[in-house]
Amino acid sequence: MSGGEVAVVGTGMHPWGKWGRGFVEYGVAAARAALTDAGIDHTDVGFISGACTIRNGYPGFVAGAAFARALGWSGARIASCYAACASGTQAIAVARAQILAGLCDAALVVGADAAPKGFFAPVAGDRPDDPDWLRFRLLGATNPTYFALAARRRIELYGSTPADFARVKVKNARHGAANPHARYRAKVTEAEVLASPVVADPLRLLDICATSDGAAALVLMRMEKARRLRGPLVRLCAAATVTPRFPDPVLEIPDVATDSRLAAEPPETPFRASIARAAYEEAGVGPGDLDLAEVYDLSTALELDWYEDIGLCPPGTAEGLLREGATEIGGRIPVNPSGGLASFGEAVPAQAIAQVCEITRQLQGRASGRQVESARVGLAVNQGLFGHGSAVVVRR
Amino acid sequence: MGTRRVSAAEGWFTVDADGPHLLGTRCAACGTVHFPPEHGFCRNPRCTGEDLPGIRLSRRGRVWSYTDSRYPPPAPYIARSDPYEPFTLAAVELAAERIIVLGQTVPGVTVDDLEIGREMELAADVLHTDGEHEYLIWKWRPRAWGAGGVER
Ligand SMILES: [Zn+2]
Numbered sequence: 001m002s003g004g005e006v007a008v009v010g011t012g013m014h015p016w017g018k019w020g021r022g023f024v025e026y027g028v029a030a031a032r033a034a035l036t037d038a039g040i041d042h043t044d045v046g047f048i049s050g051a052c053t054i055r056n057g058y059p060g061f062v063a064g065a066a067f068a069r070a071l072g073w074s075g076a077r078i079a080s081c082y083a084a085c086a087s088g089t090q091a092i093a094v095a096r097a098q099i100l101a102g103l104c105d106a107a108l109v110v111g112a113d114a115a116p117k118g119f120f121a122p123v124a125g126d127r128p129d130d131p132d133w134l135r136f137r138l139l140g141a142t143n144p145t146y147f148a149l150a151a152r153r154r155i156e157l158y159g160s161t162p163a164d165f166a167r168v169k170v171k172n173a174r175h176g177a178a179n180p181h182a183r184y185r186a187k188v189t190e191a192e193v194l195a196s197p198v199v200a201d202p203l204r205l206l207d208i209c210a211t212s213d214g215a216a217a218l219v220l221m222r223m224e225k226a227r228r229l230r231g232p233l234v235r236l237c238a239a240a241t242v243t244p245r246f247p248d249p250v251l252e253i254p255d256v257a258t259d260s261r262l263a264a265e266p267p268e269t270p271f272r273a274s275i276a277r278a279a280y281e282e283a284g285v286g287p288g289d290l291d292l293a294e295v296y297d298l299s300t301a302l303e304l305d306w307y308e309d310i311g312l313c314p315p316g317t318a319e320g321l322l323r324e325g326a327t328e329i330g331g332r333i334p335v336n337p338s339g340g341l342a343s344f345g346e347a348v349p350a351q352a353i354a355q356v357c358e359i360t361r362q363l364q365g366r367a368s369g370r371q372v373e374s375a376r377v378g379l380a381v382n383q384g385l386f387g388h389g390s391a392v393v394v395r396r
Numbered sequence: 397m398g399t400r401r402v403s404a405a406e407g408w409f410t411v412d413a414d415g416p417h418l419l420g421t422r423c424a425a426c427g428t429v430h431f432p433p434e435h436g437f438c439r440n441p442r443c444t445g446e447d448l449p450g451i452r453l454s455r456r457g458r459v460w461s462y463t464d465s466r467y468p469p470p471a472p473y474i475a476r477s478d479p480y481e482p483f484t485l486a487a488v489e490l491a492a493e494r495i496i497v498l499g500q501t502v503p504g505v506t507v508d509d510l511e512i513g514r515e516m517e518l519a520a521d522v523l524h525t526d527g528e529h530e531y532l533i534w535k536w537r538p539r540a541w542g543a544g545g546v547e548r
Contacts, residue, residue: 121470128406133472138405138523138533139498140469140483148463149487149498156461156512200463201507246441247428251460251487251496260429261494263440 004100007226008234008394010038010219011357014112016183016212016344023053023060026215027112028070030350034108034217039229042071045219046104048078049095051087051111051349054123063349067110077104085296086241086384087111088216088352089392093239095220105222111349112215119143120211120346132385135254143298144208146253148200151301155202158316160304164323165207166193168300169342171328176339178369181354183212184343193300207300212345216354234363236356238282238393244271253385271389276310276381279391287311290333291375292362294355296382297340307335310381334372337362352390355380359394401546404523404531408432411546416520416534417455418497421448429453429493453497455518456539457488460496462510474524476503484509486536488516502537502544514538521545 012033014026027050035042048071050063059066064078077098081090088111095107119142122132135141154160173188188206196205226233244252245267247259252271269277280286287310295306304318312333313321321327327335338344338358341351359378361367381391403409408431410417420431423438425445430438431453438445468480476483484501501510502519516536521544523533530546537544 119467119470122472124471126472134405136469137472137474139485139500140465140473141485141498142465142469145463145465145485149461149485152461152463152512198464198466200465202463246439249496251498256498257431258496259439260431263423263426263428264442 005223005235005237006096006099007221007223008218008236008356008360009221009226009229010034010040011360012037012217013181013354013357014215015181016214016347018117019213021114021213023112023114023215024066024070026114026213027063027067027110027217030112030215030217031067031071031108031110034219038219038221040106040219043074045074045076045106045108047095047098047107048076049091049107049109050078050080051091051109051353052080052082053113053349054082055113055115063110083241083388083390084384084386085348085382086352086388086390087349089239089241089382089390090388092218092220092236092353092356092392093241096236096239099220099222105225107220109218109220109353110215111217111353113347113349114213115211115347117211132254135256139256142200143253144200144203146251147208147299147302148203149251150305151203151299154301154304158319160301160319162194162202163190164304164319165203165300166190167322168297168303169193169206171322172297172336172340172342175329175337175370176343179339179343182339182343183210183345184339203299203301209298209341210345212347214344214347214350214354216350216357218353218356232364232396234360235395236392237395238279238391240275240278240282241388241390242274242278243387243389245274270309272305272309272383275383275389275391276379279379279381279393283393283395285377285393285395289377290379292334292337292359292372292378294336294338294340294358294378294380297336297342298346300342303335303340306381310379329370329372337367337370337372352380352382355382356392356394363394363396399525399528399530401530401532404533409532409534411520411532415455416518418453418518418534420451420453420493422451423448429495431493431495431497454490454492457490457497457516459510459512459514459516460487460489461512462486462507464507476524486510486516488536499534499536502535502541504544505538505541509538519545
């Protein structure tokens with residue numbers, strides 16, 4: 001299956017951190033940077049695609065309009081996308097489809113958030129019909145609870161150790177130290193990770209990504225138009241979102257229980273692995289073609305799961321890949337050269353877009369200080385709760 | 397004046413004379429068990445069943461994974477104590493239903509007391525109180541742990 005290609009001609013970000021301002025401000029900064037990078041005016045954009053945040057009231061739910069208004073109403077078509085952590089990918093996918101359908105030549109994709117401190121929490125109010133509300137009320141199950149359940153399984157199944165998890169953080173912190181948009185720019189040692197307080201056994205504070213403010217934006221363009229621009233042509237060749245297949249036997253945020261496997265056997269390809277597979281099929285590439293990947297390291301242990309889920313190595317062997325240095329810059333297949341969520345933190349609607357910004361800049365040879373040599377193909381994967389598994393493939 | 401005990405998870409859980417039970421539903425067409433109970437539509441994509449009678453789930457299972465919560469979760473969680481005391485969570489697989497159900501463990505159980513595969517049984521405990529009510533929730537207790545949680 002081929003979904004068709006569009007060009008990525010502009011990238012822009014607002015630095016991640018805790019800045020104490022509204023999400024629209026961050027989004028506009030990122031959008032303006034992406035438009036400047038593309039060398040086009042806001043009024044040349046035919047479609048504005050906003051990734052929604054649910055943490056900032058009404059404008060957050062209509063992110064496309066919130067950004068469009070702040071940039072100046074231009075009469076562009078718009079959309080607003082909510083898919084939890086996959087919101088950014090959804091916004092990219094919708095913009096790409098508009099271009100491929102011939103409805104516009106250039107589209108602006110924007111995601112931004114101003115996250116609360118500490119744990120993510122559900123929207124306020126008594127809402128016992130909301131699964132997200134219920135898992136907090138009834139179980140006290142925070143996001144790290146679920147990361148920790150997965151980490152403990154990894155220890156049990158594959159003999160992973162807390163030191164393996166710490167190595168992921170050390171690698172990503174080293175990468176992020178060279179990224180001017182990252183929130184955390186300090187190198188970290190394995191001992192520091194292992195000495196940080198336990199949040200949810202076996203995971204420690206430095207194993208888990210923080211919540212952050214931040215923004216990212218992309219300008220996408222019809223291939224024929226983009227060919228007239230100067231510089232290397234970077235092509236978005238897959239933007240796939242897939243749901244799990246019933247019965248999913250893995251306990252995921254925000255569920256209290258898994259599907260029952262009583263009436264049907266789980267699918268051969270587990271949900272997380274199916275996410276990358278959908279994007280590979282759409283782009284006509286495989287894991288062996290990748291030069292780099294940005295994966296969703298909500299926890300250090302989850303990054304190891306992703307190595308296997310995106311096909312970099314067989315199940316149970318991710319620690320080996322990490323230890324031999326294959327996934328650091330200079331290795332065979334660098335993972336999270338941006339520094340990952342470990343260095344950025346979560347700014348939910350922005351982060352999937354930020355992953356694509358990083359891969360694009362890597363393919364353009366503009367990732368100063370963290371450049372993956374001769375990078376031609378990159379994969380970004382993430383998982384938005386409520387069944388939004390998303391992946392993007394970008395190539396030169 | 398005593399406080400009245402009610403379920404904090406209306407329709408998901410009950411405590412009878414013979415102990416606590418998780419309440420699910422079972423699709424009459426395909427046999428899929430749903431917990432939390434599903435009313436209306438079977439979640440099996442190959443089934444259009446809409447007849448989902450209630451069932452009680454097994455009260456014993458084995459640990460699939462476990463963790464704890466060293467920092468207080470945000471609202472709407474209501475901490476049991478001030479200062480906050482960490483609690484432990486276990487995801488327990490019920491063999492007959494082939495389903496994994498997450499729950500807190502009864503007080504006193506730490507991650508050091510658990511291992512994957514350990515047999516657990518359902519217990520009931522107070523999640524929080526508001527003066528008039530004690531809101532009960534299901535919890536997991538290692539088998540042969542002794543007391544823990546509320547008893548009838
Ligand atoms: Zn059914």
